[in-house]
Amino acid sequence: MRLKSAIWVSAFLRRCMVEGIYGAVVRKGAEEAGAVHVIVDHLDGTCHLFSPAPGASYDExxxxxxxxxxxxxxxxxxxxxxxxxxxxxxxxxxxxxxxxRKGTAGLAEQP
Structure with missing residues (x-):
């Protein structure tokens, strides 16, 4: 079962908070199925931008x-x-x- 975007964002931010990573919603999209993009700011002037992978949005x-x-x-x-x-x-x-500062907030690029 796939989570609605709003629920996934809420859970992701909660997990980050538990790990001591500050996070916030910059732009709220469609509650049910809006595409989620995550900027991981390394606080040194650089960042990673994670976007939904093309093709299947979810793995097995x-x-x-x-x-x-x-x-x-x-x-x-x-x-x-x-x-x-x-x-x-x-x-x-x-x-x-x-x-x-140390990584990508638990997100990883997938093939």
Missing amino acids: EGERRWMIEARPPQGTGDAMALLERRIRFDPDIWIVEVED
Whole structure:
């Protein structure tokens, strides 16, 4: 069973909070099925931008699949510029930003 986007975002931010990672919703999208994009700010001027993987959005276990659209040395401004262009085509997207100096907040690119 797939979670609604709003529930997944809430659970992701809660997990981050438990791990001591600050996060917030930058842009709220469609509650049921809005695409979720996650910016992981490394607090050094660089970030990763995770977006839904093309093709199947979920793996065999029902977990979301991700692709990295921006990686260091790109900054959050670059990631937001890319997402602003996306919003023109899909106004239902979610943008979540977390601060994780050490990694990618538990997200990983999947083949």
